[in-house]
Amino acid sequence: xxxxxxxxxxxxxxxxxxxxxxxxxxxxxxxxxxxxxxxxxxxxxxxxxxxxxxxxxxxxxxxxxxxxxxxxxxxxxxxxxxxxxxxxxxxxxxxxxxxxx
Amino acid sequence: xxxxxxxxxxxxxxxxxxxxxxxxxxxxxxxxxxxxxxxxxxxxxxxxxxxxxxxxxxxxxxxxxxxxxxxxxxxxxxxxxxxxxxxxxxxxxxxxxxxxxxxxxxxxxxxxxxxxxxxxxxxxxxxxxxxxxxxxxxxxxxxxxxxxxxxxxxxxxxxxxxxxxxxxxxxxxxxxxxxxxxxxxxxxxxxxxxxxxxxxxxxxxxxxxxxxxxxxxxxxxxxxxxxxxxxxxxxxxxxxxxxxxxxxxxxxxxxxxxxxxxxxxxxxxxxxxxxxxxxxxxxxxxxxxxxxxxxxxxxxxxxxxxxxxxxxxxxxxxxxxxxxxxxxxxxxxxxxxxxxxxxxxxxxxxxxxxxxxxxxxxxxxxxxxxxxxxxxxxxxxxxxxxxxxxxxxxxxxxxxxxxxxxxxxxxxxxxxxxxxxxxxxxxxxxxxxxxxxxxxxxxxxxxxxxxxxxxxxxxxxxxxxxxxxxxxxxxxxxxxxxxxxxx
Numbered sequence: 001x002x003x004x005x006x007x008x009x010x011x012x013x014x015x016x017x018x019x020x021x022x023x024x025x026x027x028x029x030x031x032x033x034x035x036x037x038x039x040x041x042x043x044x045x046x047x048x049x050x051x052x053x054x055x056x057x058x059x060x061x062x063x064x065x066x067x068x069x070x071x072x073x074x075x076x077x078x079x080x081x082x083x084x085x086x087x088x089x090x091x092x093x094x095x096x097x098x099x100x101x
Numbered sequence: 102x103x104x105x106x107x108x109x110x111x112x113x114x115x116x117x118x119x120x121x122x123x124x125x126x127x128x129x130x131x132x133x134x135x136x137x138x139x140x141x142x143x144x145x146x147x148x149x150x151x152x153x154x155x156x157x158x159x160x161x162x163x164x165x166x167x168x169x170x171x172x173x174x175x176x177x178x179x180x181x182x183x184x185x186x187x188x189x190x191x192x193x194x195x196x197x198x199x200x201x202x203x204x205x206x207x208x209x210x211x212x213x214x215x216x217x218x219x220x221x222x223x224x225x226x227x228x229x230x231x232x233x234x235x236x237x238x239x240x241x242x243x244x245x246x247x248x249x250x251x252x253x254x255x256x257x258x259x260x261x262x263x264x265x266x267x268x269x270x271x272x273x274x275x276x277x278x279x280x281x282x283x284x285x286x287x288x289x290x291x292x293x294x295x296x297x298x299x300x301x302x303x304x305x306x307x308x309x310x311x312x313x314x315x316x317x318x319x320x321x322x323x324x325x326x327x328x329x330x331x332x333x334x335x336x337x338x339x340x341x342x343x344x345x346x347x348x349x350x351x352x353x354x355x356x357x358x359x360x361x362x363x364x365x366x367x368x369x370x371x372x373x374x375x376x377x378x379x380x381x382x383x384x385x386x387x388x389x390x391x392x393x394x395x396x397x398x399x400x401x402x403x404x405x406x407x408x409x410x411x412x413x414x415x416x417x418x419x420x421x422x423x424x425x426x427x428x429x430x431x432x433x434x435x436x437x438x439x440x441x442x443x444x445x446x447x448x449x450x451x452x453x454x455x456x457x458x459x460x461x462x463x464x465x466x467x468x469x470x471x472x473x474x475x476x477x478x479x480x481x482x483x484x485x486x487x488x489x490x491x492x493x494x495x496x497x498x499x500x501x502x503x504x505x506x507x508x509x510x511x512x513x514x515x516x517x518x519x520x521x522x523x524x525x526x527x528x529x530x531x532x533x534x535x536x537x538x539x540x541x542x543x544x545x546x547x548x549x550x551x552x553x554x555x556x557x558x559x560x561x562x563x564x565x566x567x568x569x570x571x572x573x574x575x576x577x578x579x580x581x582x583x584x585x586x587x588x
Contacts, residue, residue, distance in 0.1 A: 009284075016277055023270055032266055039273035043280045050284035058289055059280075062231055066276055069238045073269055076245050080262045087255045096259045098335070 008049030015042035029091045033077045040070045110167035113174055116153040117219045123149025124215040131208020143197050146211035150190050157182045171229040178226035180577040181354040184437050185347050189218040191441040191552055192343035195448040198546040199339050217243035221351040230279045230289040240351055241268050244344050248336035260335025267328045271318035278311025291363040298366045309364045319352035323381035326405050333401035338456055342444030345404045350433040353411060361581050372419045379416055382409030383518040390525050395458045399525055400443055407436055413515050414499045417506040425502035427578035431571055435495035442480035442556040446473060452543040465538030474533050476557040483560045485526040486519045490564040
């Protein structure tokens with residue numbers, strides 16, 4: 001069976017939903033950051049899949065660009081994780097409750 | 102596109118380049134001079150902004166495109182760039198006194214503001230989804246760092262990580278939407294997508310919906326507004342001033358451009374949904390603002406309500422009405438002055454690492470610092486929409502455009518919302534003018550005082566003579582609507 005664009009699309013949609021579900025339900029900040037990466041990479045997979053199906057290079061270039069963005073974002077995220085760990089000695093997202101009206 | 106085109110395009114994006122170059126020089130200078138950097142980095146940041154401002158003025162009256170049509174350097178972008186540059190300038194001036202004189206990271210702080218501003222400028226002029234996404238992320242990632250800048254404060258880092266996780270979530274949704282639009286149309290250019298738009302193709306509809314969700318998040322409108330109060334409250338005061346003005350205006354800039362240059366065919370079907378979002382944004386923002394005991398958090402909720410008023414104009418513009426589009430642009434322009442001023446007063450009154458947050462911190466301001474109290478009064482009157490301030494004219498324009506498009510209920514809800522808002526804005530003034538001092542006020546600050554005076558004069562003067570800036574907003578709206586009219 002040949003692998004068609006539909007397969008890539010379904011896979012990327014599943015990965016995206018797993019990532020979104022993880023961001024919403026997981027309580028550890030590190031795991032949440034990983035789930036964010038999963039969401040971004042699901043979009044990248046869709047880009048590459050479409051790029052192949054359309055026989056057009058734009059999607060590949062976009063994928064490289066968004067990889068760079070994801071790297072910058074996760075670098076900032078990890079720096080913040082270190083700063084938060086210094087204050088609270090835990091990475092549970094439920095302790096982030098200082099800001100409430 | 103050959104090499105000479107690239108060189109020509111690079112020369113055309115002078116404002117963005119001057120900000121990025123100034124930012125890089127600031128970081129190098131900051132790491133060499135360390136604690137002695139103080140005034141040098143401040144002046145350098147101002148020079149970078151001034152050059153960008155001067156080069157941006159040249160864009161009024163021209164309509165160039167750069168990098169093979171990826172960036173449109175038109176009046177629409179130029180008008181928004183003025184908003185971003187004013188926001189960055191005020192944020193830097195207020196930060197000068199706010200960051201303690203010995204803070205060795207002042208250079209990085211200014212550099213991040215300049216980088217974020219350059220991202221906003223790329224965003225407002227992007228005509229293609231790759232530069233849109235990159236501009237969006239340059240803006241956002243810099244602001245994530247800025248909101249966590251006070252890294253010794255648990256509240257500031259908490260605001261930073263909340264903003265990063267929720268902002269990253271919305272960027273991922275935006276990126277997935279762009280991927281679907283690319284797959285459906287085979288192009289990432291806004292005009293190509295407009296040409297091949299098919300309402301029957303689910304990829305187009307789903308992609309457009311996901312892209313709009315990403316923008317709605319950045320605007321801070323109703324279902325996705327929960328991050329706004331937390332992030333605005335935890336971030337350093339001058340950063341809150343910057344992002345409440347700049348990020349919001351940038352998100353509106355690209356929302357309008359994408360709607361009218363690319364998603365025009367489904368605009369009418371999204372319109373009822375936007376109507377609901379605008380109404381709930383106004384209600385939620387105003388009702389929650391009443392209950393707040395912190396002035397900073399109250400202003401955060403009020404900024405949600407103001408996003409709702411601007412969304413009224415977006416809804417009223419559904420048929421491509423130029424007056425409605427320009428009312429949105431003008432509303433953001435007006436909001437820049439009054440909101441920067443309101444946060445500027447709070448920045449001015451923050452002392453020794455303790456932020457001016459509660460209503461009691463403002464008690465007795467009139468007897469001790471009459472000019473600061475007076476400017477606070479001007480900004481609060483303007484935010485409440487009381488004439489003769491710029492806030493009144495901007496609200497009048499937005500509500501008028503809703504009435505002209507026959508959205509009478511939308512106008513009524515907007516007016517009721519601004520009547521409610523008068524309660525909590527005037528409450529600030531009750532504390533400032535009618536109570537006695539509780540804790541001593543900080544000493545006189547030169548740079549911030551000048552900025553406050555300029556902002557108050559602009560708020561009143563533009564309220565009495567709004568015509569020139571309004572005409573420019575009209576022209577800017579005309580530029581962005583040409584695609585919708587032709588298609």
